[in-house]
Amino acid sequence: MSSTISAATFKLNDQAALSPAQQSLEHQLLTFIRTHRQQKQPSLFVIHGDAGTGKSAVLAAAFARLQALNRSLTPNDLQATDNYLVVNHNEMLKIYKRLAGEDPVLRKKDFQKPTPLINRLAKEHRQADVVFIDEAHLLLTQPDRYNRFTGHNQLTELINHSRVVVLVFDTRQVLKLKSYWHSNDLKPFLDQYPHANYNLDEQFRVTGGADVVDWIDGFTRGQLQPKPVSDNFDLRFFDDGQPLYDLIKQRDQQYGLARMVATADFPYVVNHGTWYVTAGQLKLPWDKVNLTDDPWALRPETLNEVGSIYTIQGFDLNYAGVILGPSVGYDEDHDRIVVRPERYEDQEAFKNRTDLGDLRPLKQQIIFNSINVLMKRGRYGLYIYAVDPALRQRLLAL
Incomplete structure (x- = not known):
């Protein structure tokens, strides 16, 4: 068994730990970011998949690769970009921040909850280059005073403040009415912006087949x-x-x-x-x-x-x-x-x-x-x- 952290969360070892489908997805993701980052309107890359299909693992691996290029001393087309990984889930945020402490290319500030990031980008009147959203089905779809969110939909706000948004989405993991997403609720976003979809359907967690x-x-x-x-x-x-x-x-x-x-x-x-x-x-x-x-x-x-x-x-x-x-x-x-x-x-x-x-x-x-x-x-x-x-x-x- 791998280290306690990777076993307890999502497989986050090295490139060899990713399946061929996950490696293909990571490659397509970075190609999409390179292609769309300089365009005038935001672009969306949506990763679909059931619980246990390795969505978080590939998202974390791709984000680490992006930040390695961002912070590389060797000039490249993604150097000095402004990128974040967002998750509306306190326990998962702890894991991401913990992993940041172990990876030389990651910083704890790379990982945010959606409302503080939205509010900061709005206050500073700026756009992030790339925002990754894990568990996007947990984003709020109505205002929420308790979480200090005054907009109507967190995904809308994140798109408005980003050049490229990469999101993991599974309507079968929606757990609250205040973040309720119907299965076709992404369609208006996909109709409005350049986008790509990728479906992960190989079960990595449940070993019973x-x-x-x-x-x-x-x-x-x-x-x-x-x-x-x-x-x-x-x-x-x-x-x-x-x-x-x-x-x-x-x-x-x-x-x-x-x-x-x-x-x-x-x-x-x-x-x-x-x-x-x-x-x-x-x-x-x-x-x-x-x-x-x-x-x-x-x-x-x-x-x-x-x-x-x-x-x-x-x-x-x-x-x-x-x-x-x-x-x-x-x-x-x-x-x-x-x-x-x-x-x-x-x-x-x-x-x-x-x-x-x-x-x-x-x-x-x-x-x-x-x-x-x-x-x-x-x-x-x-x-x-x-x-x-x-x-x-x-x-x-x-």
Whole structure:
């Protein structure tokens, strides 16, 4: 296994670690930047791909290559350019800044959250040369006072202040109404600007092959398929949360990077005491607010906590123990997974929108998206406990 950091996040070793498809993408990206950087209007390069297809890995590798050319003492066409990598995700930003400390061509200031960068570029009346956006589906699509964003769409603002924008986009990882993107919401941007699209479809995280990925994909569309059998991937269902947690602790001791995670179905208020996740006999605290520079999954004490979609999105684990809370149920008449937004405890995710029409199907999709994010964390194993008794029995019957 590679170093703890690369194993815990996205593969960020060297050029040899990139697949042929990723190397091709990196080459196309830099060619696109060279071609479009001097043009009068902004240009967009969009990378599509499901969770675990290596989008962040190739984005980080391409950005490091760009900054190496930017800071090179040898004259070249990308020397002395003004470039940033943006991500609207605190835990992923920590990883990028940590990597910057290990790479001589990167600086911590190269990595930003979107609102501070937008506000600074606007105040200074200037354009960046290239802005990379990881997890662009987390960008806000409405004003947000809490985040000091007064515009209407963060992608619009970043395009307005950049010559080239490179963005990673996956609508199946949208987790909040305030950053809700429909699958065709990029179209107006692509119609307006010169652009290129690239689709990464090779699964790098989940080692169980297509059968395991298809099973998870089916589950997040409400379908229950027969349990896949894989020599490379340990998929198990549990009748109680305690033996699941005992196995996660054992896996962490054996291989490292095994953690418990759960859907946002258990009450939690930031900075108001300790809040718990319950799964049968198991009772563990939710993850605490992380004020350290170390991402949640890399801190040993978090083996005794339950992570959320917000602490684990974008990261690799070796083994993931997933607790499906009360919002995830089972319809016996139709043999389908159902989700119940009224049981979902993440109030921030469902803050009201008046511009999106009927919100119930969008809320249901957000819950399915969160399940997709959680179930695709583990490289070598996925262990599942369902709080809903009917769903639990149906899973055990698989």
